[in-house]
Amino acid sequence: MEVLMNLDHATFHVEKTKALKLKEVNFKIKPNIKEQKRLFRTPLYKLTIIVEVNNQVYEFVGYNLNHELISQLEKDPSRFLVGAEPPFLSGTNWPDSGISEVVVANNVPLDSLIITDGNNVIATIYNDEIPILINWFKNLIN
Template sequence: MEVPMNLDQATFHVEKTESLKLKEVIFKIKPGIKEQKRLFRTSLYKLTIIAEANNKGYEFAGYDLNDKLISQLEKDPSRFLVGAEPPFLCGTNWPASGIAEVVEANNVPLDSLIVTDGNNVLATIYNDEIPILSNWLKNLIN
């Protein structure tokens, strides 16, 4: 099947669409993972994840890191969310939310994770980088 392409429209779209600004993201944790042992459930691990981009650090403090969270990152990264208030480390499938507006305004690939302050994309973690992040988090709790 042949799809005709309107070159004028394509050129207009390219000229009016701002290009993505790629950023290198470095993840680290603050020293001292706090293990919270529970009698009838698995332990919780509270830690502070830091994402550094453009020489700024964005902290996600005291988050419960467990197998369920990592499993969600592996199976459905689009609905992954860390952070109760900005900044967020999140997927892109949050329809009718501020995150959806940020994703659309910044042309973020829909299979990525982003670090956002609620208004801007501070960093992008592309789909092929998610398994590396997931393995890194697994190693923290094992």
């Protein structure tokens, strides 16, 4: 399912959206949305997801926040991954990867999401918090 966004409206909406506060993690979206125009397809809108943990800021730059990303998080959070290189916002089901080693070394519950620098767990988003994160993402794109 494709989501069409009015760039001005989307920017206004993001500026007015309060940060999501989970137990130790705050999620925000940068108000500047980058529009990538395409000749034969609808434009893409790139967002920067900002995560604050213990006064440290991590940015996941240039991600399409759309129904496909949210659907992936709803259907199988264990295979969710945002980040091409550390830090990652990740599920826990990445066998034979550095993420799986971090999960095992830090006794992370397998139904959680983590934010990791590739060696350490920066934050854990527990399974009961994932629906809150999903709803926050949905509110941003609607």
